[in-house]
Amino acid sequence: MRLKERILVLLICITCCLLCVFFVITTRLQDPDSYSRFIGGVNLNKLSERAALPLLNQIQKRFLYKHMSQELEPNQKPLEGQLNTNPLNTTQVSAKYKYSEIDSEKSTNNIIIKKDFNNNRLESNAYNHIDEDFTDLLHIIALQTRSDENSKEEYPMLAEVLGIIPETNLSSWEVFHLSVLQNELYSEMDANIKSILNDMSSLPIIHITQKDGGTQLKLIIDYINGGQALFKPMRFPRDRETDPNHFYFTDYERHNSEIASFHLDRILGFRRSPPVIGRVLNMSSEIYDLADEELLKTFFISPANNLCFHGKCSYYCDTAHALCGNPDLLEGSFAAFLPSKELAPRKIWRHPYRRSYHKRRKAIWETDPTYCDKVVKKTAPYDSGRRLLDIIDMAILDFFIGNMDRHHYETFKHFGNNTFPLHLDHGRGFGQPYHDELSILAPLTQCCVIRQLTLKRVLSFTQTNQSLSRLMRDSLSADPVNPVLSEPNLVALDRRVKIILQSIRDCISQRPSEEVIVFDEF
Template sequence: MILFRKFRVLILMVFLVACTMHIMIDLLPKLEKRAAGADSGDGGCQCAHHPGGESQGWGKQRARSAAEAGWPNKHTLRILQDFSNEPSSNLTSHSLEKITAAADRAESFRRMRPSAGKAEEHKPLIGDASGGRTVPAHGVSRLAALFEHPLYKVDLPPLTDDDTLFNVNNDIRFYPRAAGNQGWHNEEGNEEEDEFSPTGEVTAESYPNWLRFHIGINRYELYSRHNPVLDALLKDLVTQRVTSVAMKSGGTQLKLIMTFQNYGQALFKPMKQTREQETPPDFFYFSDFERHNAEIAAFHLDRILDFRRVPPVAGRLVNMTREIRDVTRDKKLWRTFFISPANNVCFYGECSYYCSTEHALCGKPDQIEGSLAAFLPDLNLAKRKTWRNPWRRSYHKRKKAEWEVDPDYCDEVKQTPPYDRGTRLLDIMDMTVFDFLMGNMDRHHYETFEKFGNDTFIIHLDNGRGFGKHSHDELSILVPLSQCCRSDI
């Protein structure tokens, strides 16, 4: 009996020691953070704001907050049901709201210190003499500093009528007042009149931003380096009121076509999984989820590489009830809406893969994050030609593509039109580097504008399967580069 009591006391002691260790492990990160704050001179204050540090360390801060929130590690299999209920689902791809709020705080800080702000505005982009890394001056973004490099200042050849997708005087006519919508342009209640030419017609400067984007497309690029329409169009994608929604036909996963109050359209890809989740190693590239944030990141990567071949993409937080269900006329889409046991609004639509109740897209309670990609001009106005990628994968579990087994495959490609002349083969190499940086193995086709023939750029569409394995470099994507030994970068 005494032995039994001693055993119970021993078990109790072990239990108490285990509880104490768990508590210490939980408190250790907070104590370390407080100690680090005291060492840095902020007295451990968690609410102190440092404008300079915020812009430089947002990636580390986000990674740290993700770790604290208990994100799954890279080998954790995806949870197929209701990815949008994860804690990050209410953030729009490092959301525009966050960026705007940070900018407002930085602006208020500069107003408090006007003299210091003026001195910092004239700082050049210089490296620290002590061997520190080069950093831009306050008020100058890293992207703006990058675009000041001579490589980003190479001028295009003079454009002729044959080099522009549309002739504004002959091809484009847009009469907003005749469309019966008095608020197409001055949506916020501004009473400014539209600009008219001496003949009484609406001028191109007063067209909606999506149409001005279409007008700017030419033989060499979708948009110019410093086109002011681009930022305005990205803002429209986030703020314009949605008037109708329909499912996009074709494709393997659900995509929605959204029409806005100013008659612009965009392709909406909803969030299906968190940013931190990698593609499991046993998944084939053709069965992977499409990521909404991959579309956004691909657009910005394309700009950094100075290709300008990806249509503008922005992240947006969408109200599934008000901006999808209540405005859609697509009965097939409307019928797939339901309320989950957690009282969240869900829908699944119709598509080849992952469109079922088990793979439903759910809001929290009805907010869902997604990407919105601006539409290219209608095919009736600007026809596009679809080309099969010479280095297309087999899309089969066991078969290999010809280029995977023939090391001299590029020699055949070089003798085949349109790769036997012009810059098309170099454009394929550009696309290869672009896909490698994204980890995109799903480049089966590409498109060009028919008007420009073979002497034009490749449009980089459909980048949703990129950035799936951020801890792995897929070297097989670079096979075209190694086989052809050519690059234009």
């Protein structure tokens, strides 16, 4: 053979070898039944445990550092429209999460609160053994009391940071926006919250448009005084439970969950959720007559002669899932708009305990009980400051309401990293009163740390006549659409108080109490 022919044959052989290697690696990475993960040409299955684990830990940490604090593009709306594709299409899972998701078939046993993490759907009687005498926790807190505990630092309002001097004739929305604090959305004694709630439930509406993006129908309500609210309609009765065959990312949103979550956030002392109230609208005069052209195209008369509409969104926006008057009325939740992003820009963070949003795969934290110590606590902004404690607070709120749909969160940029995360989007809560989703508490049970003020507040719910169900019942009684929650959902709150406190007990049995219960002035 001539030299050129030999070179050509050699090149063909090399190309075939490379294609075979590429095919094998691609197959191994994509095969859900394979335990192999090839990284840089190394098969981790054939490495010793001592050699493989550090390499995996570095990959997890690099991924988390890259994506956890990443700001999204301006046209992205993850909190309202993160899942714009059909969740049942598994091929649409983003490739950038490849190493953050592990097939559920390969998950190892993960013990959370002495339960098998692979069996998250435990029945509500799983904690009947809990000792309801929590004086041991009260005693630990008493020993940690500091002399300067009541001398709280004063934190600036948004108006001060922006150098704005508030006028005297501001609307309740404008007062709310300029009064946002660095450490909370509104102060405990803020009388304007009652004013904005009253305005949302009673002021005349002048215009209605559909909110762009999002997985389900939401309307933007414009009031006569310039205020705006986000309207989520009532889909089904209070006592309708979540279909157990629905994934957490495909279930209906509940308007009453938004209302109840605002009240619960306030009772817990967080005050990080915008004001929400219920209201009943007239389908003809308050929606149809005020709707914009695009929304009007989706209106029709049902066979029962009721006025209906469905809007446009990713799920449940079609004739089969239309919203109809009963007979001409529609109930919903109204959430006050936050300050505009021009006035108070916000940063979007990827939640460190985000789920996989996949039918068969789990996120790393669902299979690795050491995820918090190995990854989260070593990654900014969770390695210092208040942020990790805020994530624990958020997990406690989500556990109370049963919300598994927490993929991102936002903070106000003007306050830097030393500020609170906003508590938004609670529509997928209060759907399973007889089931306690223990995996929601993973940030608490894995990191084993809690703010002392939060623990004190949860402990207060064990006192006579101060149960959480009673406080919620009293708080919700002022809402125009009360009763907001069914009685089983109220009873579930008291049961979950005990589960949270038992989780803290378990942490203290494993670590020094001063590491678990942290004094924090926020």
